[in-house]
Amino acid sequence: MLPYPALTGLGVDGSASPRGEKGAAGGGRTSVPGTTDDTKDNAQSDRLLQFSFIQQNDWLRAFSDNAVHGILGMWSWAIVIGLRKKSDFTEVTLAGFLASVIDVDHFFLAGSLSLKAALTLPERPLLHCSTVIPVVALTLKFIMHLLRLKDSWCFLPWMLFISWTSHHIRDGIRHGLWICPFGKTPPLPYWLYVAITASLPHLCSFIMYLTGTRELMSIKHGIRIDV
Numbered sequence: 190m191l192p193y194p195a196l197t198g199l200g201v202d203g204s205a206s207p208r209g210e211k212g213a214a215g216g217g218r219t220s221v222p223g224t225t226d227d228t229k230d231n232a233q234s235d236r237l238l239q240f241s242f243i244q245q246n247d248w249l250r251a252f253s254d255n256a257v258h259g260i261l262g263m264w265s266w267a268i269v270i271g272l273r274k275k276s277d278f279t280e281v282t283l284a285g286f287l288a289s290v291i292d293v294d295h296f297f298l299a300g301s302l303s304l305k306a307a308l309t310l311p312e313r314p315l316l317h318c319s320t321v322i323p324v325v326a327l328t329l330k331f332i333m334h335l336l337r338l339k340d341s342w343c344f345l346p347w348m349l350f351i352s353w354t355s356h357h358i359r360d361g362i363r364h365g366l367w368i369c370p371f372g373k374t375p376p377l378p379y380w381l382y383v384a385i386t387a388s389l390p391h392l393c394s395f396i397m398y399l400t401g402t403r404e405l406m407s408i409k410h411g412i413r414i415d416v
């Protein structure tokens with residue numbers, strides 16, 4: 190079995206880590222105490238959104254906010270797989286897309302492309318219900334098992350889980366988590382957002398290792414397995 194740290198070591202300190210994305214997200218120092226470098230940059234990317242020229246334009250604010258969701262999704266998956274070759278960037282891009290795309294449900298619920306309508310909904314749209322994440326991830330895993338896609342696409346339910354969870358946790362700073370049908374939590378404290386965002390990829394990597402998913406992924410990623 191592949192040792193757990195074999196994949197996770199990359200993407201944090203190694204030369205293969207996507208420093209470019211970090212630069213795009215932040216590029217400066219923050220004063221968030223007790224966090225990893227990754228999360229410091231995530232916090233910095235949130236601070237970037239405070240610039241007045243972004244705040245004054247609704248669409249710019251929405252796009253930049255959504256871009257941060259995408260960057261967090263990309264960064265989280267980069268930590269899980271490490272970046273060893275070109276095809277890994279495709280996966281990381283897919284993770285960023287998944288982390289960003291769920292905001293389109295605002296427009297679906299509004300039934301309009303009006304940003305104002307999308308941002309003034311009477312209720313939160315379905316993909317922002319956190320219960321949906323494990324349901325969709327497990328359903329996807331089941332469908333892939335039925336279609337015998339589980340080896341080559343075994344990463345997909347985990348990618349979806351991590352990308353969507355990172356989105357929900359960040360939204361949770363303002364809105365709390367919506368655990369339908371049970372209700373909503375209060376807004377998450379910023380330290381909790383930082384802690385969950387920093388630990389989620391590592392925690393999921395460990396569970397993927399325990400469940401054998403990382404072993405299958407290692408074959409796909411062309412990494413030698415030490416049995």
Ligand SMILES: [Zn+2]
Nearest residue numbers: 292317356360
């Ligand atoms: Zn959202």
